[in-house]
Amino acid sequence: MLDRTSTLFSHVKPTDTDFQGGGLRDFFLYRDLGVAAATHGKVVAHLVKANLPPEGGTGWHRHEADFQIVIMTQGWAKFMYEDQVTLVQAGDVVHQRPGIRHYLFDYSPDMEYLEIVSPADFKSIDVEPVCEVPPSTPWP
16 A cells, blocks of 8 residues: 655646657657656556557566556557457556456557556566467558
8 A cells, every 4th residue: 555655746747748768668659647756666657659550569478567557548459468359449448457468469550548557667577478469450
């Protein structure tokens, strides 16, 4: 449980931080929302958006995290969660249970989502393939 006395107030406006590369995936851009610093690493919140076409996607992986949600704010993405294709569209919220094996294999050029994860320094671990993954849709 978060110790409320040790977390800081944070207010980030859209002009305060830019989207940048250098995050978990090279084909995405990330915009830090100041939550990791405010919670001393207990939680990270960032906006993630498409930067390049999904050639090959994320590969099969899982996260070492206690909590993770994805809120699709624009566009769409297709994930494999275990052996199920899941289309996540703008407005959808996905709670990724700890350790679920997944693969983001397709997304629209305008895809953007809010991701909230605890802890902030969660790890991504490659796993053996669960099943075949459908092909991605070429970008125009």
